[in-house]
Amino acid sequence: MKLRLKILKIAISVIRLRRLRLMVILRALDPVVNLVCWVSKIRTHRKFEILISDFDNCLERSTSIQNQLRTIGSLNQEQKQNLLAAAAAMLKESEYLQGRCSTFAGPRPLGANTLTYVLGHLKYSSTNLGRKNESLERIILNAESDTFFRDVLLWLIVPSAQSEELIGDLTEEYHLRISTEGEADARAWHREQVIKSVGDYLWKHLEHLAALKFLIDCIRWGFRS
Amino acid sequence: MDKRDHLGEFEQLVLLGILRLGNDAYGMTIRREIETRTRRTTSIGALYLTLERMEEKGLIRSELGEATAERGGRAKRFFTVNPSGREALKQSLHRLRRMAEGHFPVPEVI
Structure with missing residues (x-):
């Protein structure tokens, strides 16, 4: 705790x-x-x-x-x-x-x-x-859930326009898989989804940073010329 | 046709998934539909990034649904394909069929 x-x-x-x-x-x-x-x-x-x-x-x-x-x-x-x-x-x-x-x-x-x-x-x-704060409040209310740490990680990485729906989809399917495949498999599935999703969003952030750096380099080169 | 309306393979799968699911097309169902039909493991993050990109292009639109207890009180976001999305998908599948003609038997889908 x-x-x-x-x-x-x-x-x-x-x-x-x-x-x-x-x-x-x-x-x-x-x-x-x-x-x-x-x-x-x-x-x-x-x-x-x-x-x-x-x-x-x-x-x-x-x-x-x-x-x-x-x-x-x-x-x-x-x-x-x-x-x-x-x-x-x-x-x-x-x-x-x-x-x-x-x-x-x-x-x-x-x-x-x-x-x-x-x-x-x-x-x-x-x-x-506002949406980000509401999302955090929902995670706090479910602090005892098995997916708490992974929900916080997603909340941090995923943009607020999508994080609520994404976490909701994962939660819904996680509960569905507990009833069909068992808790251990459901937890492993959820962990895999979170790792892959975090990787996708981090890669997108890196692409944006790389594009921004390229733009700054072009502007600097333009000024030097 | 504009270059920006060219669809990638995953974008085609997502659009087809939304069309198949009709009124029940939201993140979880789209992901499961693609995974079941194509046997391709898809992460929910990659799906949402693709959905966001297509919504910015105007190919699909979304609206919030009701929150449910099994989602921890979070609402679903339902997706629908716009006419421009249908047209882009149709053109994309026709291009694929024309390229495959003579090599693989690709049935007429639209």
Whole structure:
């Protein structure tokens, strides 16, 4: 139990460090943020193309469903139910696409774009921090569980956007395997999954660091030249 | 077709897994479906990294479901393939079939 409490103290220190990182973001340099806004405009154009393509697909399928709805009287009960379910799914999809439209806006002054990006990032970071804290509270409540140490390790390594769902999936399958394969095999499986997942995420972090180092080296080389 | 819509082998498997599972496609079920059908051991971390990448590309979308006790009070995240994802998968499988023609009997799947 003492070791578990020590680990929890370390986890709380990690949260404090993340809060500090959030404050550093507040003081981000304008040129860096402007550069990111410029890059994001290119990505926005690509996302816009994808959205248009999805709208075209949705329109085609909804036209087909509308034509079928005109002749719904001639269908049997099962066919009617299938058609109505398809129409409901189509409605849901169109609402989702309309939601995606809200990510695109008309031209704005450069300062407004910068402020929107920074505020959006702060909101995203604070939401993720909130999720991270909730996730830690759930792990603390289950401090006596067999997978406690591995859950803490995953909580530390996996980004907050995915850690809750990932830990939840592993926990669910772990309990399922206890009932089908026995506790020892389930524990071995869980351990293997955690080791492989931690390896995957650490490799991704290393790739990001390598890309960042390459970028810094290019900038340094540019200045020297 | 844009270069960024070219799918890797694992991305194809994940998309097919989501399509097969329909409304029940979340991390655990997708992983088990791929493992059962392809006999390929998949880590949940690699799966979530792939799902995140495909969601950023707009090939799939996700929504949170209900939390359950067997998951320690954590919610599930359900995934659905977007029309652009279906199209990218269709093109990818057609390319594979065209390359295999004459060497291996690959049936028409779509």
